[in-house]
Amino acid sequence: MATHEAEILEAWLQNLQADGALQSGRIREGELRVQCAGLLRQLRAGMAESSDLDAPAFAPLRDALSDLSASRAQQGFSPREIATFIFSLKQPLFEAMTRGAGHDVQATWQTGLLVDRLGLLVMEAFQRTREEVIVRQQQEISELSTPVIKLWDGILALPLIGTLDSQRTQVVMENLLESIAQLGAGMAIIDITGVPTVDTLTAQHLLKTVAAARLMGADCIISGIRPQIAQTMVHLGVELTVVSKATLADAFALALSRQGRGVTRLRKPEAPGQSLPLG
Incomplete structure (x- = not known):
């Protein structure tokens, strides 16, 4: 993966842009590139030591994806946009791993499972943040709707x-x-x-x-x-x-x-068109 990291990054970005990742205007191309490059480096570092997403080697990647998902949930990204962000990486990874003869089928299969788990991780973080936002909004609305x-x-x-x-x-x-x-x-x-x-x-x-x-x-x-x-x-x-x-x-x-008080009329209401005397 290390030898094809630049190619994977470019293919990943192309897939994201083709799916409309930049059309909403919530994120710019430069920011998207920085995020993808950073996550790809963390993925490569984790895969160099383990294929288990729960392993300590993947801790930086898990934290980064959780933070990214929470941030995008607050910015109004849809669940589809969050899921596509991860799953669009699958094809570039497979193509890089199967390029040439004698590729490791088992490693390719494990990588696919790893990407699937990454997708579940970002969706769980996204959903958790959305629920927190909804609860906070409900509390604010409840407080505003009960004035004394x-x-x-x-x-x-x-x-x-x-x-x-x-x-x-x-x-x-x-x-x-x-x-x-x-x-x-x-x-x-x-x-x-x-x-x-x-x-x-x-x-x-x-x-x-x-x-x-x-x-x-x-x-x-x-x-x-x-x-x-x-x-x-x-x-x-x-x-x-x-x-x-x-x-x-x-x-x-x-x-x-x-309280011993009451409402009384001070004077007879004026008829329509009647004017008060001057002087």
């Missing part, structure tokens, strides 16, 4: 959008309790207008949040229970042991009344 809003002195609102699961309930609870502690709120309105469905599990998550808020000294009101959700909860036998209101406005009015 101060409606009035001592009154908070927590509008929920989307499905409630155990992980998101934990984020909701933490945000609400932190806001209650910081603002010294005594009332919290949990609005579920944006929650598509409420089943037994969702109700349990809501009750946990209400119970945690009560331990912090804040009473809760649940608002936004639509007729369809109310019917579903009745059929399921779900009972929310907390005051509920149809709309956020109704819940806000109730919270104000519990």
